[in-house]
Amino acid sequence: MKPITILGIESSCDDTSAAVLRDRCVLSNIIANQSVHEKYGGVVPELASRAHQSNIVPVVDQAIQQAGISLNEIDAIAYTLGPGLMGALMVGSSFAKGLSLGLNIPLIEAHHMKAHVLAHLILDKDQENPEFPFLCLTVSGGHTQLLIVKSPTEFEIIGQTRDDAAGEAFDKTAKIIGLPYPGGPLIDKYALKGDPNKFKFSKPSIPDLDFSFSGIKTSVLYSVRNHVKENPSFIDENRHDLSASIQKTIVDTLMNKVHDAIEQTGIKSIAIAGGVSANSALRKAILDLRIAGCEVFIPKFEYCTDNAAMIAVHGHYLYLDKTFGNLSSAPKARYAI
Ligand code: KG4
Ligand code: ZN
Numbered sequence: 142m143k144p145i146t147i148l149g150i151e152s153s154c155d156d157t158s159a160a161v162l163r164d165r166c167v168l169s170n171i172i173a174n175q176s177v178h179e180k181y182g183g184v185v186p187e188l189a190s191r192a193h194q195s196n197i198v199p200v201v202d203q204a205i206q207q208a209g210i211s212l213n214e215i216d217a218i219a220y221t222l223g224p225g226l227m228g229a230l231m232v233g234s235s236f237a238k239g240l241s242l243g244l245n246i247p248l249i250e251a252h253h254m255k256a257h258v259l260a261h262l263i264l265d266k267d268q269e270n271p272e273f274p275f276l277c278l279t280v281s282g283g284h285t286q287l288l289i290v291k292s293p294t295e296f297e298i299i300g301q302t303r304d305d306a307a308g309e310a311f312d313k314t315a316k317i318i319g320l321p322y323p324g325g326p327l328i329d330k331y332a333l334k335g336d337p338n339k340f341k342f343s344k345p346s347i348p349d350l351d352f353s354f355s356g357i358k359t360s361v362l363y364s365v366r367n368h369v370k371e372n373p374s375f376i377d378e379n380r381h382d383l384s385a386s387i388q389k390t391i392v393d394t395l396m397n398k399v400h401d402a403i404e405q406t407g408i409k410s411i412a413i414a415g416g417v418s419a420n421s422a423l424r425k426a427i428l429d430l431r432i433a434g435c436e437v438f439i440p441k442f443e444y445c446t447d448n449a450a451m452i453a454v455h456g457h458y459l460y461l462d463k464t465f466g467n468l469s470s471a472p473k474a475r476y477a478i
Contacts, residue, residue: 145460146210148218148240149453150201152233153225153253154282155184157196160449161208161215165264165457168208170443170450171200182322183312190228197236204449212244219456222250222466223473224283230472238468249456250466253447254284254478257414259293259458260444260451271438276408278399280423281415282308282323285352285395287402288478290412293458296478299406300350300398307391307417310354314361314387318376328384329420335385337422340364342390350398350405357390392422399427403435412438419445 144164151158155178160170173196178184205212220237223230241248258277262270271290279286285307287300305313308325315324320331342360345353365383368375376383403409413427419442427437444451459465 145457146214146216147249147453147456147460148201148204148215149251149449149451149456150197150218150220150233150237151253151447151449151452152193152197152229153221153223154229154447155189155192156447157193157200158447158449159201159204160453161204161210162263162450162453162457165262165454167263167265167450168210169204170448171204171207172448173200179321182316184226184322186226186228189226190232193229193232197232201236201240215244215246217247217249217456217460217465219249219251219452219459221253221256221452222470223253223476225253225472225474227472227474230474234472242468247460248466248468249459249464250470251452251455251459252476252478254279254281254286254415255296256451256455257281258288258290258296258412259455260414260440260448261412261438262293262458263444263450263454265441268441268444269438271410271412271436274408275410275412275438276399276402276406277412277414278395279414280307280395280417282306282312284415285354286478287350287398289406289408294462298478299402300352302352302354303347305354305358307352307354307395308415310357310391311387311417311420313358317358317362317365318380318383318387325417325420328388329422331381331384332388332422335381335383337385337389339379339382340386342386344390344394350402352394352398354391354394357387357394361387388420388422392420392426395423396426399430403430409435410438411435414440414445416446
């Protein structure tokens with residue numbers, strides 16, 4: 142059978158990415174990060190779309206070059222339809238539409254969060270692929286969900302956050318302890334040399350398999366504020382222990398629900414996906430599930446945070462399913478799974 146070659150394009154937030162996959166193997170996966178947001182403590186939507194505009198052509202060009210293919214070898218273009226920042230999505234969507242029209246090949250509309258999950262189906266010698274059904278904890282800057290993944294096109298949400306996402310909890314608490322955006326990776330780094338039991342922050346008690354993270358943020362804010370009143374250098378003197386304690390609180394909160402989900406569904410094949418799955422404490426906690434007889438799947442680092450390889454693998458399955466998009470589809474800032 143003729144191999145399937147998909148060009149993936151991702152522009153939902155602050156990374157411009159393009160990837161070429163052939164039969165789910167990554168030939169290239171180029172990511173341009175945007176440092177312009179750092180000094181603002183969060184992603185500035187208008188600056189993100191401007192940066193996507195200047196990055197998209199060189200990023201796609203580099204992805205094609207590195208893959209060593211010519212444009213006429215591409216079977217379809219998959220791009221992120223949503224969810225994400227409207228202005229940012231518009232850039233990838235307009236580019237993908239223009240190129241598909243120019244090359245006269247099908248367009249495929251990818252769902253950013255499904256793509257994070259389907260990153261597990263990328264064929265790569267350094268990662269194993271789960272069998273269906275599997276449970277997936279999807280944790281990013283905008284989402285926190287527990288899913289039963291029944292097939293590459295069937296997802297059931299069994300739990301989700303009622304307020305902030307786990308990544309947001311990392312980023313907002315990082316800001317409280319003086320770390321720049323995005324603070325999640327920095328908390329991870331400082332936590333390596335910190336005591337996770339030094340500070341106690343309140344943990345949410347939410348029924349079912351749902352999550353809540355806004356209380357943790359408030360608890361960290363009040364606790365830090367009280368300490369700073371007594372000792373103005375408190376944050377600088379305790380950044381490692383604060384990071385480790387915050388990280389433990391967030392990871393424990395996530396893992397409690399993962400344990401409940403395993404018990405309730407009886408599914409013992411567990412995956413994590415999304416930017417926060419790059420967190421070392423979460424990766425360790427998931428790996429520890431093997432002791433309880435679970436099979437665990439952790440994506441390679443480059444497929445955890447936003448990337449177009451995951452968009453292209455999602456596109457691969459939609460291509461097989463003959464689910465094609467059209468030129469009149471508008472990007473969706475909100476887009477249910
Ligand atoms: O999936 P992603 O790249 O973008 C969204 O779709 O949101 O996730 C970004 C989130 C940010 O909140 C970032 O702080 C968090 O993932 N993140 C981490 C780590 N690496 C990325 N959080 C904790 N520890 C990390 N190592
Ligand atoms: Zn993402």
